[in-house]
Amino acid sequence: MKETIVYTRTDEAPLLATYSLFPILEKIIKSTGVDIEQRDISLAGRVIATFNDILPENKRVFNDLAYLGELVNKPEANVIKLPNISASIPQLKACVAELQKKGYNIPDFPENPESDEEKAIRAKYATCLGSAVNPVLRQGNSDRRAAPAVKRYAQKHPHKLKPYSKDCKTYVAYMDNGDFYANEKSVITEKATTLSIELNGKTLNTLDVDAKEVVSSSFMSAKALRKFLAKTVKDADEKGILWSIHLKATMMKMSDPVIFGHAVSVFFADIFDKYKDEFKKLEIDPDLGIGDLLKKIENSDKKDQIEADIKAVILSGKPDIAMVDSSNLITNLHASNDIIIDASIPPILREGGKMWNKNGELEECVIVIPDRCYATSYSAIVEDCKINGQFDVKTMGHVSNIGLMAGKAEEYGSHPYTFTCVEDGVMEVKNSDGKVLMSHQVKKGDIWRLYKAKDIAVKDWIRLAYERGNLTGLPIVFWLDSNRAHDSNMIKKVIEYLPEYLNKKEIEYYIMAPELAMKWTAKRTREGLDTISVTGNILRDYLTDLFPILELGTSAKMMSIVPLLAGGGLFETGAGGSAPKHVEQFLKEGHLRWDSLGEFLALGESLRMIAQKTNDKKVSVMVKAFDKANEAYLENDKSPSRKVGEPDNKASHYYFTMYLSEALANQKEDKELANKFASVAKALKENEKQIMEELLNIEGKSQDIGGYYHVNDNKANDSMRPSKTLNEIIEAIK
Numbered sequence: 229m230k231e232t233i234v235y236t237r238t239d240e241a242p243l244l245a246t247y248s249l250f251p252i253l254e255k256i257i258k259s260t261g262v263d264i265e266q267r268d269i270s271l272a273g274r275v276i277a278t279f280n281d282i283l284p285e286n287k288r289v290f291n292d293l294a295y296l297g298e299l300v301n302k303p304e305a306n307v308i309k310l311p312n313i314s315a316s317i318p319q320l321k322a323c324v325a326e327l328q329k330k331g332y333n334i335p336d337f338p339e340n341p342e343s344d345e346e347k348a349i350r351a352k353y354a355t356c357l358g359s360a361v362n363p364v365l366r367q368g369n370s371d372r373r374a375a376p377a378v379k380r381y382a383q384k385h386p387h388k389l390k391p392y393s394k395d396c397k398t399y400v401a402y403m404d405n406g407d408f409y410a411n412e413k414s415v416i417t418e419k420a421t422t423l424s425i426e427l428n429g430k431t432l433n434t435l436d437v438d439a440k441e442v443v444s445s446s447f448m449s450a451k452a453l454r455k456f457l458a459k460t461v462k463d464a465d466e467k468g469i470l471w472s473i474h475l476k477a478t479m480m481k482m483s484d485p486v487i488f489g490h491a492v493s494v495f496f497a498d499i500f501d502k503y504k505d506e507f508k509k510l511e512i513d514p515d516l517g518i519g520d521l522l523k524k525i526e527n528s529d530k531k532d533q534i535e536a537d538i539k540a541v542i543l544s545g546k547p548d549i550a551m552v553d554s555s556n557l558i559t560n561l562h563a564s565n566d567i568i569i570d571a572s573i574p575p576i577l578r579e580g581g582k583m584w585n586k587n588g589e590l591e592e593c594v595i596v597i598p599d600r601c602y603a604t605s606y607s608a609i610v611e612d613c614k615i616n617g618q619f620d621v622k623t624m625g626h627v628s629n630i631g632l633m634a635g636k637a638e639e640y641g642s643h644p645y646t647f648t649c650v651e652d653g654v655m656e657v658k659n660s661d662g663k664v665l666m667s668h669q670v671k672k673g674d675i676w677r678l679y680k681a682k683d684i685a686v687k688d689w690i691r692l693a694y695e696r697g698n699l700t701g702l703p704i705v706f707w708l709d710s711n712r713a714h715d716s717n718m719i720k721k722v723i724e725y726l727p728e729y730l731n732k733k734e735i736e737y738y739i740m741a742p743e744l745a746m747k748w749t750a751k752r753t754r755e756g757l758d759t760i761s762v763t764g765n766i767l768r769d770y771l772t773d774l775f776p777i778l779e780l781g782t783s784a785k786m787m788s789i790v791p792l793l794a795g796g797g798l799f800e801t802g803a804g805g806s807a808p809k810h811v812e813q814f815l816k817e818g819h820l821r822w823d824s825l826g827e828f829l830a831l832g833e834s835l836r837m838i839a840q841k842t843n844d845k846k847v848s849v850m851v852k853a854f855d856k857a858n859e860a861y862l863e864n865d866k867s868p869s870r871k872v873g874e875p876d877n878k879a880s881h882y883y884f885t886m887y888l889s890e891a892l893a894n895q896k897e898d899k900e901l902a903n904k905f906a907s908v909a910k911a912l913k914e915n916e917k918q919i920m921e922e923l924l925n926i927e928g929k930s931q932d933i934g935g936y937y938h939v940n941d942n943k944a945n946d947s948m949r950p951s952k953t954l955n956e957i958i959e960a961i962k
Contacts, residue, residue, distance in 0.1 A: 229304065231838045231847075232263040233831075234296065238312035239270045241810035241822035242802070243939060246310070247948035248881050249824055253831065255961040256888065259904060260846040262838060267292040269365075271313040271323050272938040274356050279334045287332055297364040305796025306837060307365065308830050311807060313937075314359050314478035316565035317485070317516055323937040324353075330938055340511060358481025358643060363636040368792035369689045370800075371696065372772045373628035375829055378785050381862040386621035387781035390580035390590075396614045397469050398581035398592040401460045402603035406452025408677070409600035413666040414444035414713035416720070421659045425645060425678060427670075428653035433644055440683035442721070444714035445657055445666045447649075450673035453487065453598055457494040460596050464547035470583050470593035471495070472550035474572050477564035479769070482646035483675050487598055488564040489515030495549065495561060499537055506530055519562040542586065550583040550593055557586065569597065570770045573606055574777035577613060601712065602766060605742035609774070612750045619778055625757040627749055627775040630693040630704070631768025634685035634793055638714075638765040645678035679714070681764075686718065688793060690725045693762040697735040704760045705749065707767055709741035718764070742767065784822075787829045797837045802826035811936070813872070818926040818947070820877040821868045828858050828884055849898045853891035860887035873927045875920070882919055882954055886912040904961070911957045922951035 235253070237246060250266065257264045269292060276283070277291040299305045313319060321337050328334060337353050338346040374382075403410075419439045425432045437443060457473075464471035473491045477484040492514040493500045500507065500514070510524045518538065525531045542549060542557055550560040552567075560567055573595065576583055582590035595610065597603035613619075632638065649655065649670045657666040657678065670676055697704040706722055708715040719739055726737070740748060749759050753775075761771050776783040784802035792798055807822070814820045832854035839847040861867075866883040868876045875883075889912055892905035912919070931947045934940025949955055 230261070230263055231306065231842065231844075232265060232304075233257065233306050233308060233834050233838075234267050234299065235264055235308045236296075236310050236312070237266045237268040237270055237273070238310045239272075239937065240313065240807035241814070241820060242310040242312075242807060243270065244811065244814060244820055244933070244944065244948055245822045245824050245827070245877050245881075247941075247944045248878050249827060251949070251955075252881060252885050252958050255958050256885070257831075257835070257850070259901060259961070260835075260844070260850045262835070262847060267296055269293050269296065269309075269312055269361050270937070271315050271319070271356065272327060274360065275320075275323055275327060275334065275353075276332060278352050278356060279332075283332065283334070293361060293364060300365055300367045300792055300796065300798060301794045303795035305792055305794065305798070306834055307796075307798045308827070308834055309361075309365055309798055309800045310827065311802055312361050314361075314481075315357050316478055316481075316563065317357065318520055318563050319565055320353060320357060326935055326937050330935070339513060339516075354643075359479040362479075362633075365798055366633045366790060367635070367794065368790040368798060369634045369685065369692050370629065370631035370768055370772075370788060370790050371692060372631065372768070372786055372788045372800075374626055374776065374780060374786055375858065377859045377862055378780060378825070378829075379626050382780045382785075383622050385865065389578055389618045389621060389778065390582075391618050392580045392613050393592075396581045396592060397467055398576070398595065398610060398614070400595045400597060400603055400607035400610055401456075401463070402596075402600050402607070403452060403456045403598050404600075406449035406456075407599045407601075408446040408448050409712060411448070411668060412444060412446040412713040413668070414442060414717045415665045416717050417441045417443060417659075421661075423660075423665070424658050425647075426656045426658065427647070427649060428651065432647055435645065435678075435680075437680060438682055438684075441680050442683075442686065442714065442717045443657070443665070443678065443680040444717070445655075445668070445676070445678040446713075447655065447668050447670055447674045447676040448483070448487070448599065449671065450490065450675070451671065453490055454494055456598060457491055457596070458497075460594055461495055461547060464594045467594070469547070470550045470585055470591050471547045471596065472560045472567075472572075472583055472593050473596040473598075474567055474569040475564065475597075476569050476766075476769075478568055480646075482643055482648075483677055485515045485564050486648055486675055488517065488561075488567075489513065491596070492517060492561045496538065496541055499534070499541060502537070503530065503534055506534070515564070517561055517563045518559065548585050548591065551586055551588075554584050554586055554588040570773040574774050577609065577774070577778060580618065581610065581613065602742060602770060605707070605746040605767070605770075608743045608746035609750055612747060616750075616754065619754065621779065621781075623756050624779060625753045625755065625759065626779060627753060627759050627761055627771065628696070629768055629772050630689065630696055630760060630762045631765060631772070632681060632685065632689040632763070633765045633768060633790075634688060635682040637681040637685050638679050647676050649674045649676055681718070683721070684793065686721045687725050689762070690722060691729065692791065693760065694726065694729040694735060694737075696760050697737065698729075698733055700758075700760070701735075702758050702760050703736040703738065704762050705745050706737070706739045707742045707745040707761060707763045708739055710739075711741070715741075715764075782823065784826045785829075786826065787833060788826075789833055797834065799830035799834045801830045814947075815931050815933070817872040818929045818931050819872040819874075820948075821870050822877045823867050824877060824880060824884070825858070825861065825867065828854065828861065832858065846898055846901060849892070849895055849901055853888055853895065856891040857884055857888035860891075873924070875924070876927070878923045878948060878950070879920065882912070882923065882951070885958070886916075908957060908961060912954075915953050915957070919951045919954045922953060926950050
């Protein structure tokens with residue numbers, strides 16, 4: 229069977245980069261006999277596929293996500309997964325509106341469904357919200373690390389980290405009672421069964437579980453949360469520092485938007501109290517943020533008064549609130565997808581413990597992370613920086629990660645099992661025999677959730693961690709807290725399964741609570757020592773942004789390899805947290821600063837898997853060429869510039885292609901490939917000046933790509949492939 233690489237079509241900056249890069253990859257990779265094809269997992273593509281049943285035939289699309297969901301459970305799977313939008317409700321609504329304007333007769337998103345029809349529509353849209361893609365594709369555990377060449381480049385060309393003041397007031401605030409950490413319960417199932425989740429005897433959902441699964445549940449008290457939030461606002465005011473909140477509403481799409489809504493209504497408590505009746509009439513939902521509120525008051529006769537009052541609160545400095553866009557007074561509470569914790573906290577550390585205030589200046593802040601499960605680890609690194617100062621990029625060690633995520637492990641698989649309690653009472657989890665496994669006394673408005681991890685996924689995670697430790701000789705550290713119910717059961721699994729590998733060969737390993745693990749890892753990092761963090765799903769996401777941003781300047785340069793349980797491979801590229809800002813600059817100035825190094829690295833590993841599996845000499849030659857091209861790309865500093873008028877993403881693709889062609893032309897193992905790419909390399913080199921002039925010709929000019937979520941292919945191609953000379957050289961490859 230012919231080997232095929234599936235390259236995902238996603239959203240925003242990664243999608244724009246794909247228009248430039250994929251035609252190049254298609255020509256070069258097919259020279260080895262390996263096919264490469266695109267599959268659409270963009271938000272727009274998923275929305276259209278969800279409503280195929282009501283769309284005319286000419287508007288329907290193939291459900292590529294469903295196809296990939298089946299593929300990743302087969303041994304032949306080889307998928308390059310680029311960052312995609314994990315949609316918040318405002319993003320989904322904007323996407324729906326854009327599609328409707330383009331002739332897709334799909335229903336509006338019902339914010340407050342009442343009829344059965346509206347509830348059914350809402351349920352269909354729910355499949356497109358939040359982390360809808362990752363649990364489907366991630367049927368394996370994550371091995372995420374920086375390639376040695378990438379780490380060497382970062383140390384040789386260090387990005388700037390700002391120093392901490394000696395009396396830095398920045399700190400992390402988290403709840404000390406009533407949070408998910410405090411209320412967690414956990415069991416390991418004895419046998420396969422069907423669990424039911426019930427509130428006061430009414431079944432909310434059911435789920436099938438296997439024997440030996442770790443199943444956990446918890447709740448956050450709404451009353452305790454609001455009390456805590458009010459205290460942080462008061463403390464920030466008294467200390468004279470910025471107030472900011474950090475959540476993951478895009479992934480934790482059922483719990484964190486509600487937490488965000490409480491933050492909105494607590495911070496702007498006087499506004500919500502003063503206009504209570506008007507907000508009820510307008511169906512204002514604080515979960516959707518101040519941005520949505522400002523849209524809904526457009527037709528209110530109190531619009532000017534409400535806007536003035538909101539602005540007055542923001543400008544009052546009682547306390548100041550962190551800004552997403554200070555020039556337009558877009559605050560930390562404007563939209564929940566603007567405060568993605570793994571993308572928002574690393575810049576604070578990078579900027580010396582500061583965030584942007586209303587005057588466009590950096591200021592120390594209180595970092596509000598309500599739940600303790602992971603807030604303590606962020607607190608540990610903030611305090612470490614306050615005591616020991618900023619990290620030194622030139623000497624700091626590398627922190628890689630082995631992350632548990634197979635089988636929809638842990639919180640990212642919790643969406644159907646998270647509820648805002650509609651009444652006081654008892655939440656219970658029962659097995660098929662009617663036995664109560666876990667129960668909680670809850671109040672109306674409390675946020676309750678269930679999450680789990682399959683035994684086969686946990687065992688594979690432990691195996692992968694051991695193998696990385698054995699291969700590298702580095703210590704592996706399980707970030708698990710024995711005082712947390714879920715983690716306590718995970719520790720039992722580590723103690724049960726790790727010895728069977730240790731019996732073959734001992735490695736250095738530790739089990740530490742996240743706070744202690746962060747302190748220990750930070751100390752090693754400062755000493756220039758490398759460490760392998762072994763974490764659950766959430767910390768995998770958080771740490772693989774945190775340390776790369778400090779070490780490399782971006783998490784986009786990390787390799788993310790997912791050995792799938794069925795035997796195939798998923799290769800993830802970069803991180804999409806900054807993708808919207810990249811698109812904004814591109815539309816305004818024709819400059820795309822997205823760095824495709826992650827794609828280059830992922831493709832190299834994808835081809836390496838094929839070479840190892842098939843022993844194909846042509847593919848092996850291509851793998852070595854990719855390795856050389858990546859090193860040349862870094863050593864010659866061809867990453868995109870941030871500044872308009874300088875080489876951007878399109879230019880970086882040209883240079884990578886030139887280095888790849890030169891590596892293929894100069895190798896001695898395959899004459900056919902050498903001969904084929906000798907002329908390509910020559911043409912690319914000789915036409916460098918002409919190609920760069922054509923690529924830079926659109927710099928400084930606004931671009932029309934026909935949409936944000938549903939891009940027009942012809943317009944995007946014109947914008948991202950402006951060099952006729954380069955296009956002709958690529959098209960000539962046979």
